[in-house]
Amino acid sequence: MYLFWKKTTLGGLLVSQEGICEFVNSYFEKPFRCTQATLSAADGTLFLVVAAPKSLEPDRMSGLESRLREDLSRMGFSVRVSWVEINGKPTGSNEDLVLFFKQPFVWAVAFALFTLLLKEGLSALIWSLFWGGAFFAAVMFLRSEKGSELIKKLRSMAGR
Numbered sequence: 081m082y083l084f085w086k087k088t089t090l091g092g093l094l095v096s097q098e099g100i101c102e103f104v105n106s107y108f109e110k111p112f113r114c115t116q117a118t119l120s121a122a123d124g125t126l127f128l129v130v131a132a133p134k135s136l137e138p139d140r141m142s143g144l145e146s147r148l149r150e151d152l153s154r155m156g157f158s159v160r161v162s163w164v165e166i167n168g169k170p171t172g173s174n175e176d177l178v179l180f181f182k183q184p185f186v187w188a189v190a191f192a193l194f195t196l197l198l199k200e201g202l203s204a205l206i207w208s209l210f211w212g213g214a215f216f217a218a219v220m221f222l223r224s225e226k227g228s229e230l231i232k233k234l235r236s237m238a239g240r
Contacts, residue, residue, distance in 0.1 A: 081096075081097045081098070095119065097116075097117050097118075100114075100117040100126070100128075101114040101115070101116070101117050104117070104128055104130070104148065107144065107147060107148060107151075108130070108144065111131070111132075111133055111166060112130060112131065112132050112144075113130070113131045113166075114128055114129070114130050114131075115129050115130070115131050115164070116128070116129040117129075119157075123158060124156060124157055124158055125157070125158045125159070125160055126152060126157040126158065126159050126160070127160050127162070128148070128159065128160070128161045128162065129161075129162045129164060130161055130162070130163055130164070131164050131165075131166045132163050132164070132165065132166065133165070133166060134165045134166075136163070136165075141163060145159075145161045148161065149161075193205065193208070193209075196208060
């Protein structure tokens with residue numbers, strides 16, 4: 081997304097929100113991450129949201145913030161930084177969920193369940209979900225440590 085910054089005699093200046101976040105991220109090592117950048121066209125203020133670990137020391141925060149302010153002020157921005165705490169991932173991160181729902185297999189299963197509901201009714205859907213859940217639990221058990229021991233025992237009994 082492009083953010084309106086200022087209007088000059090040559091026209092409006094737009095800056096890339098993703099570009100600003102990438103630039104700001106170049107100042108930080110992991111797990112720090114700029115998650116959002118917005119611009120106020122009225123006074124040229126750049127608002128940054130930076131995700132940081134809970135155990136961040138205030139001195140380190142102020143040092144990083146002053147470096148950012150100094151370098152971005154050379155470009156004409158007035159900078160305000162908001163720090164948010166993270167526990168492994170930034171708050172509100174739905175990347176895993178989005179990736180899950182982008183998979184065609186998920187949509188195929190959802191459509192199959194919907195079709196089953198329309199064609200055969202609620203009873204058939206519930207039984208299908210029950211047997212699917214039972215099969216899933218059995219597979220997860222067989223993939224576990226105890227399940228692999230059971231498979232080894234059955235193979236030895238079969239002479240393999």
